[in-house]
Amino acid sequence: MARLLLLSNGHGEDLSGALLGQVLKAQGHDVEALPLVGRGNPYSDATIPLVGRTREFSTGGLGYTTLRGRLTELVQGQVIYLLRRLLRLIRIAGRYDLVVVIGDVIPVMAAWLCQRPVATYLVAYSSHYEGRLRLPWPCGSCLRSQRFQAVFSRDALTAQDLSEQLKREVVFVGNPFMDSVLSPSNRLPYAKRRLGLLPGSRRPELEHNLLLLLGVIDQIPISQPSPGDLEIDLALVGALGDDHLNTLAQSHGWSLVLGHGNAPARLEKGGRQIQVRRKGFTSVLLSSDLLLCMAGTAAEQAVGMAKPVLQLPGQGPQFTAGFAEAQRRLLGPTVFCAASPCEGKELLKATANLAIELLERSVNDPALRRDCREQAMQRLGPQGGGSKMAGLISGLLQKS
Numbered sequence: 001m002a003r004l005l006l007l008s009n010g011h012g013e014d015l016s017g018a019l020l021g022q023v024l025k026a027q028g029h030d031v032e033a034l035p036l037v038g039r040g041n042p043y044s045d046a047t048i049p050l051v052g053r054t055r056e057f058s059t060g061g062l063g064y065t066t067l068r069g070r071l072t073e074l075v076q077g078q079v080i081y082l083l084r085r086l087l088r089l090i091r092i093a094g095r096y097d098l099v100v101v102i103g104d105v106i107p108v109m110a111a112w113l114c115q116r117p118v119a120t121y122l123v124a125y126s127s128h129y130e131g132r133l134r135l136p137w138p139c140g141s142c143l144r145s146q147r148f149q150a151v152f153s154r155d156a157l158t159a160q161d162l163s164e165q166l167k168r169e170v171v172f173v174g175n176p177f178m179d180s181v182l183s184p185s186n187r188l189p190y191a192k193r194r195l196g197l198l199p200g201s202r203r204p205e206l207e208h209n210l211l212l213l214l215g216v217i218d219q220i221p222i223s224q225p226s227p228g229d230l231e232i233d234l235a236l237v238g239a240l241g242d243d244h245l246n247t248l249a250q251s252h253g254w255s256l257v258l259g260h261g262n263a264p265a266r267l268e269k270g271g272r273q274i275q276v277r278r279k280g281f282t283s284v285l286l287s288s289d290l291l292l293c294m295a296g297t298a299a300e301q302a303v304g305m306a307k308p309v310l311q312l313p314g315q316g317p318q319f320t321a322g323f324a325e326a327q328r329r330l331l332g333p334t335v336f337c338a339a340s341p342c343e344g345k346e347l348l349k350a351t352a353n354l355a356i357e358l359l360e361r362s363v364n365d366p367a368l369r370r371d372c373r374e375q376a377m378q379r380l381g382p383q384g385g386g387s388k389m390a391g392l393i394s395g396l397l398q399k400s
Contacts (some may be wrong), residue, residue: 001025001028002097002397006048007089007111009036009103012177012297016123018042023390024100029397030158032096036085036107052088086110098149105139112142117149119393123175126154127161128379129329140166149396151388152309155379171392174385177297178304181282182383185284188277188287191231191321193359196288197274198281198302200319207248209294209314210240212348214252214267214274215294216312219352222272230359232274234267234282235298245276289362292355294319296327303331304380306372308358311362312351313335332375334368 004024014035021043033043036052037198043050044173082112093099093114101107105123111118120143127133142267144150144166151170159172197217197359199209199345217232236245242265246256254269256276267274277284281298291302292310296318302309309331314322321340328335336358338350361368 002028003030003095004032004393005051005089005093005096005099006031006033006043007036007101007103007107008033009107010124010361011038011042012300013103014038014040014042015297016121016175016177017100018046018048018387019179020100020121020329020390021048022046022105023176023386024393027390027394029394034085034089036082036103036110041244051092052085056118077152082106086113090114091329098393100393105136106141108139112138112145112147115147117396118148118232119152119396120148121152121154121389122158122162122363123154123177126330127158127159128155128324128332133158133161133165133400135162135165136348150392152392155381157378158179173380173388173392174381174383175300175304176386176389178301178380179383179386181285181305185282185286188233188283190279191229193230193287193292193363195230195232195355195359196291197232197234198282198284198291198293198295198298199234200298201239202318203239205314205316205318206237206240207244209312209319210234210236210248211252212312212314213292214249214254214293214346215348216351216355217272217274218252218269219349220272220356232272233277233280233284234274235277235281238278257367290358298321299327299335300331300380303334303372304376306369306376308362308368308372310351310355310358311335312347313337331379334372334375 006017006021008014017033021033025031031050032051033040034222035054039054072170089110090113093116096116099111099116099118101111101118101120108120125133153162153170153172154175156172159170162170197213199213200206242256249256249267254267257266257268259265265275265276285302285305288307290308290310292312293299294312294314311324313324324337336354338347338354342350360361
């Protein structure tokens with residue numbers, strides 16, 4: 001079969017690339033990955049070989065969200081690192097039958113420069129942001145090139161918009177990053193209401209986000225609830241160990257109680273409890289009535305599972321107020337956020353009040369549940385996007 005190179009530029013893009021790469025490997029192709037930013041951990045976890053040494057930067061990628069992010073990248077040498085990765089790509093491109101781009105203009109332009117056949121999954125762009133997608137230069141010219149043999153979009157609206165703009169077929173078949181969370185998984189025990197906390201995965205932003213989420217839970221009134229009335233679950237990555245978690249929690253009056261047997265650890269404070277679910281991200285997504293979220297891809301997956309999402313903007317470098325506002329345009333009306341004028345403790349209180357309201361609506365409001373199902377299909381699409389996309393890519397290779 002063919003030799004393929006996956007080219008991506010960001011954590012969410014790496015995740016999508018790794019899931020797509022697994023399907024392509026299962027179809028018999030020889031697959032390698034070249035992440036342009038970050039360590040490419042999703043590829044390593046999927047046993048997809050990485051090209052060259054990778055490096056993580058504190059912005060977690062190209063820090064377009066803030067001026068501070070851009071300056072940080074310059075100081076840390078990320079621009080030089082990116083240029084070296086691009087030069088490596090140009091040197092080795094001849095080894096591959098097809099380059100598969102997952103991302104935005106940077107890997108698109110890089111793939112065009114390496115003069116190999118290309119298939120592109122534009123996971124970073126959507127017409128939902130403005131109604132009509134304005135591709136940055138020279139992305140449109142690259143995508144019109146005959147080297148780009150297939151272009152896949154992340155939603156149906158973008159496929160229609162770009163097909164008209166590029167004067168070529170742009171295909172929407174679903175999103176590979178939805179396949180793993182839409183598959184059957186173990187649900188958490190029954191609860192009348194279940195709130196999931198998603199602080200993100202990148203440190204040190206993770207720690208800052210977690211403290212803000214704990215501040216929201218502090219504002220939720222809990223007066224001797226019966227077991228199962230309201231369960232709160234924290235989906236936490238293994239990078240934040242128990243010792244560090246305990247130190248962090250204690251600084252805000254919470255304590256960590258380690259679990260025994262199959263019972264998870266939990267955070268406790270004044271009658272409030274938060275179950276700590278490590279390696280339980282999918283179970284938290286599947287079982288929650290509402291997701292309180294400070295993440296990118298995780299919020300998209302929650303919307304794709306027809307769950308309402310409540311945002312809490314942070315200090316970045318990724319999940320800022322600007323990022324959250326753009327995410328609401330991308331993911332639609334089932335993503336909520338407290339009114340913007342408030343900040344500090346007022347924001348935490350307003351978010352807690354909105355969480356209580358949305359928890360009730362998620363259970364008792366059929367209109368909200370219907371909206372969630374409709375937005376899931378419109379914004380993210382059905383299960384099986386990875387298999388469909390990989391099948392079409394394999395079809396390109398058979399024609400060549």
